[in-house]
Amino acid sequence: MNDHLRVPRLNWHTDMPEGRSPFCKHETRALKVTLHSSGLKGLSDNEQEAYELLLALLKLPDFEVLQFEEGFFPQIQWVLGDSEYDGIHIDYVDGGWRKNGINLGQVKRLAATDDRCSKLYQNFLSLEAHSELNQDIFVSGSADILAIRDDHDSYNIRTPSESLRIVGLLLRSRDNWAYGYQGNCVWNADRRRFYWTIMRSKLPAMWKYHAECREAGGFEGALTGLVSSVMERCYTLTQVVDELGKEFFGDGDHEVILYHFNYFSLLASGVLDALARITHDVYQLGGSKNSAGFNLDRRVKFSKDLQSKAPALHSVVSASENAALINLIHSLRNTIHGAGHTTQREASTTSNTHVILSSEVGNEIWKYGQSIGCNDFVGLTRRHCESYSINGIDQGSKTEFIVEPYNFSTFVLERAFKLVNAIAENTDIAVQKNLPVREHAMPGDWKEPARRFEMLGGFHG
Incomplete structure (x- = not known):
């Protein structure tokens, strides 16, 4: 059947040891997220709001996150070469390195160019790195990247708001009701408060x-x-x-x-x-x-x-x-x-x-x-x-x-x-x-949690 759904399925790397879905019962593995740094600039207001909440929650231990620029999460660094493969280095806090390669032929096919300096080529180079590293979700707001996702669903390309919905559901599946993270403080709700607040918010x-x-x-x-x-x-x-x-x-x-x-x-x-x-x-x-x-x-x-x-x-x-x-x-x-x-x-x-x-x-x-x-x-x-x-x-x-x-x-x-x-x-x-x-009407102090709960539950908008 046609499976181009409004909320698409995720393709898990079932040939890998960690290929079992993190949503499966009793599964504890982290959801592996790649942040497409250059594709997450200039977002719409709603997507920017979702991205900021996403960044906060991705600091929780239920997630392993990589990004393409320096920041809180490990950075994917490039080792450029003249051969068919470019190398990937990732610098972890503990000093460990992980190396892999990228098939540039696939990058050229997706980008329809071999100009390494072009933005299009760099976008698809990042996408292929995500795939080679067996990450679960590629988070991007790039129009070029989003345009190909229905025909290349194995990459699991998602917008920030779509990613936040998945992240929220995973946390709830593990009885974690976090809805924010600031400093060393996690903002927590509970089952009753989360669902009751969404219901009250959607029925003013x-x-x-x-x-x-x-x-x-x-x-x-x-x-x-x-x-x-x-x-x-x-x-x-x-x-x-x-x-x-x-x-x-x-x-x-x-x-x-x-x-x-x-x-x-x-x-x-x-x-x-x-x-x-x-x-x-x-x-x-x-x-x-x-x-x-x-x-x-x-x-x-x-x-x-x-x-x-x-x-x-x-x-x-x-x-x-x-x-x-x-x-x-x-x-x-x-x-x-x-x-x-x-x-x-x-x-x-x-x-x-x-x-x-x-x-x-x-x-x-x-x-x-x-x-x-x-x-x-x-x-x-x-x-x-x-x-x-x-x-x-x-x-x-x-x-x-x-x-x-x-x-x-x-x-x-x-x-x-x-x-x-x-x-x-x-x-x-x-x-x-x-x-x-x-x-x-809804009390004023409900409004900020309600907005976050709606985004995490997929009810926002």
Whole structure:
């Protein structure tokens, strides 16, 4: 299958003693990072911010870092010669040297020039040095370098923000919640603070919505319980995506992936169900609370009552992309009542684990996914087989709908958070429950950690 994903896989040097992914369970080896010094100048504001945080965290013992200029990390130094190979010297603090060579033929092919003084040649010389040294990630902002990465994915070329996301996930996979390093002081959080802060940051309207539900519901009221469940499920969703990411970069365990993917769909649909019940209570809509739901094409009475009493909220959930997202999430969850999803490891790539969607809901998920922009790039693919056989017996043709769970779940969660926030923003709890109108927002001292947590979690931007 096409594996040019929004969050690409990493290629590990499996022929080396240290070739096992550092994301694998019980693995302690360092992630080896090469900083392309000349390609990390003149970055955009967002990339510069990510790079500064990346530099701080790369000082932790979970990483081995090389760079091409003098600084905190060991420097890759050149030994130029006239032969086909240039030498590499690396000066370590303990006085040790490591030597290797570079195939200049490959450099010339990538640069399309043999002018050693040209910037293009020097860029690809650095990239080839990274490869010869069996480093894991090449961090660069160079347009020339980034332009070739899809066709040369073995180099693992990443921007600072992409690298920071990988670094953050690796640290969390080792129960390390560092989010800064200054002097000899590491700034640490913990699991609860990290994920809870991200969730609260991505749902700004929930500060007011949550407070008003609790005020209207009382200590043990229905609204209090429902809004608390919304918050806890959104908090847990951010963790589920991380668990899928660890498998994506690490072991690729089929059973673990399917467990978390199914859990993701149940949690996401649970968030929507709880929000619909809150809406039913706040606006005193007709019918049973069990009939409340934002999949409006199947909830005709709820839809009519909502349009009558809360037209702004109805407009939000009935908008075409939001309606498609709601139906997609509910379709994913509906496998609990029928045939489930399965996993399949692609024969061509030992680290390539996908989920094959249940045949009962595959067409629906594909239809709704297309409406919200799901495609190969974010992990949703349709594959048609003209013929296939089971135990030597031809079964005819079939169409399969396949998901790469980490990219797909990340994409869906980003849009789900936007929808949840819009629902909260357009629900007039204070007016409906005769509450005083107050301002509610994230406390000022949350903002700097929240920004760092978002960058480390891949939620920034």
